[in-house]
Amino acid sequence: MKFTVQRQQLIASVQDVMKAISPRTAIPILSGIKLEAGPNGITLTGSDSDISIESFIPAETDGMVYVEQIEAGSIVLQARYFSDIVRKLPEKTVDIETDNKFNVTIKSGKALFKLNGQDAGEYPQLPEVASSNSFDIPSDLLKNLIRQTGFAVSTMETRPILTGVNIELADGTLSFTATDSHRLAARSVPMENAQFSISNVVVPGKSLNELAKVLDDDDDNVQISITNNQILFQTSHLHFLSRLLDGNFPETARLIPEQSQTVIHVKTKDLINTIDRASLLAREERNNVVRLTTENKQDLHITSNSPEVGQASEEVQLQAVEGDDLKISFSAKYMLDALKVIENEDVRIEFTGAMRPFVLRPADDNSVLQLILPVRTY
């Protein structure tokens, strides 16, 4: 194998595939990056067997030459060393060459590295994902779906299915749902180009968070293909493959209250800042709990109390309020997580009593839903 590659391109590809590589892997060769050179360019692969990422650097695209003097072949290099070396090389191009004993020479300007490689034949084959059931989604929209739901997955392995995000496609609507059983985050978008339906496709939250990191903002579209136990996200230069979680995602629709006793409208940013301040005195004693109180159907107060340290209280300007007065306590962290992805100047919060889940939405938009269970404090 032999080629000369633009270093910036190589750095970007290495960074992408490194996201799939775990320093502590049970399969030693998976601590390496696989490099494959072919007539059209070079492909880098990283995998921890849950996630696999392939990044392709084309020999030439849009008249730009990225890879030259290619002799086909493949090798596996220790990921950590290769990544550090590539990042610190001095020149704009890098020459990489292997001999038939898996010795690899990396040259850039006067810098010369000789690394011990491994046989790429030992590297596991990635599963094939048939693309009959596939649909396209704009990259920035996919990143937003992940951002607005991925934070709400469970971090506990007691119910593994809750560590994933449930992806459903039905009646031309794509929806992402995550819940850790104390809160729920959901977002739906119209997806009119998909004439089929999928359900109970549960992707590990960790996979989606890594995917969001490797998707470029200037990627146009991502093609999503699903099989029984794998999901493939494809862009022009990237293949991101993740296993799916086994099991049935819980039915969540029945958790959403259909009626409300109190509805408030408030500036999202004001509420974020106030709860952030109140949470300073809520951290330890009472598990980060703050209290929200409405009075005289016009005043909104946020308070917190930590007997050892002191109390915080603050009034928030209400934009509108309907229904009964209310006292309710909840986790400041869950509330902040939810408010931060509302993406609207105003948030609408619908309560059905102090002990019932409540719902946050952007003031004029039902496509985002954040549900939080309150905390009993007396």
Next chain:
Amino acid sequence: MKFTVQRQQLIASVQDVMKAISPRTAIPILSGIKLEAGPNGITLTGSDSDISIESFIPAETDGMVYVEQIEAGSIVLQARYFSDIVRKLPEKTVDIETDNKFNVTIKSGKALFKLNGQDAGEYPQLPEVASSNSFDIPSDLLKNLIRQTGFAVSTMETRPILTGVNIELADGTLSFTATDSHRLAARSVPMENAQFSISNVVVPGKSLNELAKVLDDDDDNVQISITNNQILFQTSHLHFLSRLLDGNFPETARLIPEQSQTVIHVKTKDLINTIDRASLLAREERNNVVRLTTENKQDLHITSNSPEVGQASEEVQLQAVEGDDLKISFSAKYMLDALKVIENEDVRIEFTGAMRPFVLRPADDNSVLQLILPVRTY
């Protein structure tokens, strides 16, 4: 106690005194910040008993009003909570008020915090430092002296005196010296306004590093005063007090070689980059050791070798070379630490053989000296 203070000023002062506060302190009240209000302004104090920092916010300076409506008094507040609260308050000013039960009210806009304070009478008195033996030094020069020597202190408590920087003043020259017994860093500057001499004043490296962080770039001068066991650094708004280390700093002058067998001149940045790259393959197997070789009195090579992983080698352009050819091995980390504070485009390195300490200096300047002991590799 009562006052209204500009929040930005308060944030800056709190940040400064927080540098002296250790979250794990044996004296509970030292986890607090002391606030004192007087007719001229307010003083904040933090201390871990090794370091004490006092920051003063004047009521008014240069026509700017920083503190208003002052009623004299004092209180101690839990540092972590106070610092977080002040940082997150909504408005430009903060009102702080205490009652006679050490309850403290902090108000800014609609945000209201009530904290449990402690009696400032319980807070330890800082030692007085008489200022008979004091001299002035420009703040940026002091920061540079610290930066160019402080990294070389020992991190091991086996010889506590080596965890400090030795400050000497003699014959109108101020010098800072640090050594961990594997390397030595020294910097001297003329100090003609000081008509006295000091010796064996050893300041903990940690104190100096914290001092460098709290000195503003726009502080003009720092006044340094020394007693038997304390050193005080003073600016217009800051008092930084540190204990001195007990014991005798080793005589270091005799360590500096007087002659050299090989002298090379090389671009500092080139050598930094090359050694940084070579160190990638020197990290584990051989304790971060790289090798420097001169050949034919004109070529300079840097190499490293990690049998499991591979080798690195690179030629560096020499600006000049005098004397014999040389092969020498040393810690890449020590070499990089030294090169990074040379502050000159060209570095001069003087060797007296493969097993003897060698010396780095800026090409045209003897005020900075970096000495490194080589490593035996065969």
